[in-house]
Amino acid sequence: MNERDRQQRLYVAKMAEKLRAGKINRREFIRAAALAGFGFSSAWYLGGCAPARPAAPAETAPTVAPEAPKADAATGSLTPQQQFLKEVGGKFKGTRIKIVSENTSPGLVISKLMKEEFTPLTGIEVDWEIVPLDQVLAKTIQDTVVGATGGKGQSDIYYWDQAWLGRFVNDSIPVDELLAKTDLAYPDYNFDDFLPQLVRDIASYKGTKIGVPFDIPIFIMMYRKDIFDELKLKVPTTMQEYMDVVKAIHEAKSSEGIMGTVGQWKSGHYALQCDATAWMWSHGGAHFDADGKPIYTIEENVEGMRYMMELGKYMDPGVTGWDWGGQGDAFTQGKAGVFISWGEFFPGFDDPSRSKVVGLVEPADCPKEVKLRPREQCGYDETPGISHQGGSCLAISKYAPNPDAAWIFLQWATSADLTARANAQGANVPIRASNYTDPRVLENNKVVPGTTRHFEVTKRAIETRMGTEPHLPQWAALANDVNAVEYGKMTTKQQSIEDTLKAIQEKTEKALQAMREYGVVA
Numbered sequence: 001m002n003e004r005d006r007q008q009r010l011y012v013a014k015m016a017e018k019l020r021a022g023k024i025n026r027r028e029f030i031r032a033a034a035l036a037g038f039g040f041s042s043a044w045y046l047g048g049c050a051p052a053r054p055a056a057p058a059e060t061a062p063t064v065a066p067e068a069p070k071a072d073a074a075t076g077s078l079t080p081q082q083q084f085l086k087e088v089g090g091k092f093k094g095t096r097i098k099i100v101s102e103n104t105s106p107g108l109v110i111s112k113l114m115k116e117e118f119t120p121l122t123g124i125e126v127d128w129e130i131v132p133l134d135q136v137l138a139k140t141i142q143d144t145v146v147g148a149t150g151g152k153g154q155s156d157i158y159y160w161d162q163a164w165l166g167r168f169v170n171d172s173i174p175v176d177e178l179l180a181k182t183d184l185a186y187p188d189y190n191f192d193d194f195l196p197q198l199v200r201d202i203a204s205y206k207g208t209k210i211g212v213p214f215d216i217p218i219f220i221m222m223y224r225k226d227i228f229d230e231l232k233l234k235v236p237t238t239m240q241e242y243m244d245v246v247k248a249i250h251e252a253k254s255s256e257g258i259m260g261t262v263g264q265w266k267s268g269h270y271a272l273q274c275d276a277t278a279w280m281w282s283h284g285g286a287h288f289d290a291d292g293k294p295i296y297t298i299e300e301n302v303e304g305m306r307y308m309m310e311l312g313k314y315m316d317p318g319v320t321g322w323d324w325g326g327q328g329d330a331f332t333q334g335k336a337g338v339f340i341s342w343g344e345f346f347p348g349f350d351d352p353s354r355s356k357v358v359g360l361v362e363p364a365d366c367p368k369e370v371k372l373r374p375r376e377q378c379g380y381d382e383t384p385g386i387s388h389q390g391g392s393c394l395a396i397s398k399y400a401p402n403p404d405a406a407w408i409f410l411q412w413a414t415s416a417d418l419t420a421r422a423n424a425q426g427a428n429v430p431i432r433a434s435n436y437t438d439p440r441v442l443e444n445n446k447v448v449p450g451t452t453r454h455f456e457v458t459k460r461a462i463e464t465r466m467g468t469e470p471h472l473p474q475w476a477a478l479a480n481d482v483n484a485v486e487y488g489k490m491t492t493k494q495q496s497i498e499d500t501l502k503a504i505q506e507k508t509e510k511a512l513q514a515m516r517e518y519g520v521v522a
Contacts, residue, residue, distance in 0.1 A: 008038075009144060012032065012038050012137065030476045030480060031481065038164060038167060080187035080188070081186065081412075083187075084186060085122050088183070090121075092404065095123075095124050095405045096124075097126055098129065098401075099126065099128050099155065100131060101130060102133045104214070104392075105344075105426065105428055106422050107128065110418060110422055113422075118413075124405050139155060140155075140168065142154070143171075144168070153399035157409070166206075166473075169208055171397065173398055181407065188416070193416055193433050194432055195462050197462050197463060197466055198213040198391060201381070201383065201391070201466065203393035203395075210395050212393055212410060213393050214393050215391055216391040216430070216458075218342070218387050218388065218466060219341055219461065220343040220346075220457045221236075221340045221364045221366045222331070222345065223235065223362055224258075224334075224337050227249060227258070227337045231252055236338075238370075241367060242338075242367040245338060246338060249338065254314075258335060260311075261336050261337065262316065262319060262327050263311065263319045264319075265312070265315075266488075267320060267485065267487075267489070268484050268488050270479060271323040271327070271484075272323075272487050272491070274324075275308070276305070276308060279304040279307050280384075281372070281388075283301070283304035284369070284370065284373050285301035285304045285384070286301075286382055286384055288470055291379065292472070296501040296504045296505040296508065305497040309490070315336075319491075320488070320492050328345040331345065332345070332355045333356050343363070350453070352449075363454035366461065372385070379472075383466065386467060387461035387466050394410060419432050420441050424440040424441050425450065430458060436456065436459050
């Protein structure tokens with residue numbers, strides 16, 4: 001770590017403390033972090049943390065938790081995994097490890113299970129600190145600064161936003177190095193079981209596996225089967241067909257209060273950026289070219305925005321005030337016929353305590369993009385795809401006080417068994433291939449709170465349609481302060497599509513120039 005890097009990190013930690021103390025607001029912190037080369041891509045954080053995007057697992061979890069593998073009933077012997085935890089993990093009995101994360105659905109489920117299962121078998125105590133993502137960043141930075149002088153940090157495991165991977169690539173213990181510890185190898189951990197697209201896009205930097213995938217919010221298509229059946233509509237497979245069914249539903253049902261579709265179009269909110277990006281990508285557009293230059297004014301992006309604005313004709317007029325929470329609520333209350341958005345909404349549709357469309361909604365693959373720009377033609381690891389994603393990973397700090405005990409815990413927490421059981425309890429983040437075929441997960445493949453009926457569609461979205469936003473450090477500031485603001489002027493008819501994209505182009509170029517002067521980007 002050179003002196004400039006150290007000063008940048010100390011600056012971000014200082015600004016995070018100001019945010020925590022209420023001396024600056026979230027937008028001011030995001031801008032300050034970007035100035036020092038630390039961006040955010042977490043939709044939940046960038047959206048202001050309220051209302052939450054997905055349904056919380058506590059609201060959707062089945063009343064009976066799926067069972068863990070049991071010891072042999074005849075002999076009383078433990079499973080290989082339980083035996084490992086008792087014998088290998090037991091060597092660290094009395095150790096206290098610390099994990100710091102954002103408030104996520106898998107974290108809530110797994111942190112409960114660790115108290116019931118992991119600690120009793122190993123004797124390892126786990127402090128799972130849940131804080132806003134800015135505080136996760138601040139605590140990571142504080143540890144890396146201490147670590148640069150040869151000291152140990154305060155925490156062992158961090159929840160890292162994918163936008164930070166480039167800055168922290170040298171501050172975690174690479175996963176391959178951890179997997180090489182044969183004496184600490186969790187039985188049947190099978191890292192290859194993680195979906196490779198998630199390993200590449202949310203847990204790696206330039207081929208180095210920095211962390212383990214942990215969650216994966218992603219766009220899928222969701223539609224009202226009862227309305228499709230009534231109007232004899234075919235599930236759309238192309239962008240034109242999607243537009244046609246939106247129009248057909250609107251014409252037939254808007255007089256009943258059911259609009260063709262619904263959006264997340266709140267001006268200045270990151271939700272609007274997520275929505276707009278999917279339409280740009282689905283028409284061959286992108287934010288940056290392979291040289292890292294902004295390309296907002298290309299015809300493909302114009303076409304994407306024309307498509308988006310055409311969809312707006314078939315939405316509730318109040319859509320310009322809705323973030324993803326408003327969008328999800330509207331669909332849950334039966335106010336639209338079809339939409340493309342976060343698959344995390346889906347379990348809530350089958351929850352009778354808050355849904356008017358129980359059993360009526362079906363998941364489907366997003367329609368095929370009109371044109372798709374290859375990843376190689378984009379900058380900052382941007383990967384176009386209509387299924388916009390916002391996943392994160394868990395990483396072991398290079399300066400962890402107890403890295404071996406932490407690795408044992410991380411393997412248990414992200415094992416096939418634990419992730420399957422977490423998903424069966426409503427975590428709704430299937431990151432392993434085996435999560436999709438586990439009988440405990442399939443048991444909820446029916447109309448029930450915490451349903452997993454949408455998992456197969458989610459898997460195909462990850463494997464074939466996943467879109468990833470750029471990973472440049474100042475992305476969070478640009479996405480919120482520039483893109484979402486200018487898109488808001490477009491959706492509220494204050495400026496044209498062309499003027500909107502021109503304004504984003506000019507402001508992005510100006511911001512990049514400033515970043516070059518600060519030495520944050522090349």
